[in-house]
Amino acid sequence: MWDASKCDLCGECLAHCRYVDYDNEQAARDIKLLMEGKEADILKACITCVSCNEYCPTGADPSNLIFKMQEKTGASPVVAAMKGFLDMMRDGLEGRKGVGQVIPGDPDKPALSFDSFEFSQFPEGTLDSALFKGLTVVRGPEYMSLVGCVHMGGESFVEKYARDVIGRLADVGKDIVYIHNEGYLLAHLKAKELGIEVPFRYQHLFEYMLDFLKANPGSITKLNKKIAYQANCAIRWYRQQDTWLAEVFDQLGVECPPRKYSGVDALCCGGPILGANKELAVDLQERNIKDALECGAEALITICPMCDMVLGRPTSQFGLPKIFITDLVRIALGEIPWPGQ
Ligand code: SF4
Ligand code: SF4
Structure with a gap:
C-alpha cells in the first residue's frame, strides 16, 4: 500500500x-x-x-x-480497454452474476481455491492429478483474488471486497491452498495491510507442491530438462515465491539456465496491454520467448492462467513448448507426457 x-x-x-x-x-x-x-x-x-x-x-x-x-x-488506456471486464467482475463480487462452486473432497484435506477462474482456464485433467487427490475445490467470482484488478483499473477492489472474499473462503471451513498466487497475496499481504483477520490457514501452491513432492519422492521421475520460467507480476509483490519455486524445480530435476529477462528484469507476459497496445504486447512476448530459446530452454513454464493463455500463440509460433506449473509436476509423476512426446 x-x-x-x-x-x-x-x-x-x-x-x-x-x-x-x-x-x-x-x-x-x-x-x-x-x-x-x-x-x-x-x-x-x-x-x-x-x-x-x-x-x-x-x-x-x-x-x-x-x-x-x-x-x-x-x-490509462488499460483502464478504458478493460472496463467491460471489470464491470463483469464487480457484478460477480456483488452477487449479480455467476454462482460460486464448492466441490466437496475428503474431510481431512484442504480446499483448493481457483479464485474466480474457470476450470477450463487450467490445463485439461488438472484436477485428476494425484497432486490434488481428495481436495475440496472452490471457485467463482465471489472468491476472486482481487489483487489482479490493478491490471483493469480496479485498484480499489482490494479494499472494497477483500473482507467479503476472505469471509466466504472462511465459510468453506477448511485450510485453503491457492492455485493462483494472487489469491495467496490477498490473504498473506493485502489482508494484513487492510487490518483484515484471515481466520483460516492457507498455503501457496508452491508450498503445497513442495510438501507433496517431499512426501512422495518415489513417485517422481526427475525430468533433467532446461526450462525458462514466466513470472507473473504478482511474484514482484513477494519474492519468497521465487525461493519456493526454485525448490520445486530442484525436486523435479529441472534447471533454469541464466537468461536476460529474469528476476527483477523479467518481462511482462503482455496480457494487461493486449487490448490497449497490441504492438507493445507482441514485442514483449517475442523478445521474451527469443530470450528463453537463446538460453537453451526446452520449455517455458507458466504459473498464472492469464500468462498461460496469452503466451499460447507466440510460444507455439516460435516452437517453444509452454507448460503450466502443475502440468510440470504431472509430467514428473508420469501422468502426462512431455509436450510432443
Ligand atoms: S523510488 Fe519512487 S516511490 Fe520510492 S522513494 Fe523514490 S520517488 Fe518515492
Ligand atoms: S515499472 Fe511497471 S508498474 Fe511501474 S510505472 Fe513502469 S510500467 Fe507501471
Whole structure:
C-alpha cells in the first residue's frame, strides 16, 4: 500500500521503468504530481507490471500510488480497454452474476481455491492429478483474488471486497491452498495491510507442491530438462515465491539456465496491454520467448492462467513448448507426457 511518508522523491522507481525514458528528475516530478492528486504522464504509459516497487529503495510502494491514480483519473488506456471486464467482475463480487462452486473432497484435506477462474482456464485433467487427490475445490467470482484488478483499473477492489472474499473462503471451513498466487497475496499481504483477520490457514501452491513432492519422492521421475520460467507480476509483490519455486524445480530435476529477462528484469507476459497496445504486447512476448530459446530452454513454464493463455500463440509460433506449473509436476509423476512426446 502506498506510503507517502517513505517517499523522498529520489525518482529511482520511474527512472528504471522500461516503458518510459525518464531521468530521476522527471520521475520525481511525476511522483510528486501523483502525490498531489494530479495527473501525470506515467499514468498513460504504465502497463501495470509492478516493477517500480522493486526499484524503490524505501518500500513506499509507488506502483500502488500509480494504480490508484489510474483508476481515479481514468487516464490509462488499460483502464478504458478493460472496463467491460471489470464491470463483469464487480457484478460477480456483488452477487449479480455467476454462482460460486464448492466441490466437496475428503474431510481431512484442504480446499483448493481457483479464485474466480474457470476450470477450463487450467490445463485439461488438472484436477485428476494425484497432486490434488481428495481436495475440496472452490471457485467463482465471489472468491476472486482481487489483487489482479490493478491490471483493469480496479485498484480499489482490494479494499472494497477483500473482507467479503476472505469471509466466504472462511465459510468453506477448511485450510485453503491457492492455485493462483494472487489469491495467496490477498490473504498473506493485502489482508494484513487492510487490518483484515484471515481466520483460516492457507498455503501457496508452491508450498503445497513442495510438501507433496517431499512426501512422495518415489513417485517422481526427475525430468533433467532446461526450462525458462514466466513470472507473473504478482511474484514482484513477494519474492519468497521465487525461493519456493526454485525448490520445486530442484525436486523435479529441472534447471533454469541464466537468461536476460529474469528476476527483477523479467518481462511482462503482455496480457494487461493486449487490448490497449497490441504492438507493445507482441514485442514483449517475442523478445521474451527469443530470450528463453537463446538460453537453451526446452520449455517455458507458466504459473498464472492469464500468462498461460496469452503466451499460447507466440510460444507455439516460435516452437517453444509452454507448460503450466502443475502440468510440470504431472509430467514428473508420469501422468502426462512431455509436450510432443
Ligand atoms: S508498474 Fe511497471 S510500467 Fe507501471 S510505472 Fe511501474 S515499472 Fe513502469
Ligand atoms: S516511490 Fe520510492 S523510488 Fe519512487 S520517488 Fe518515492 S522513494 Fe523514490
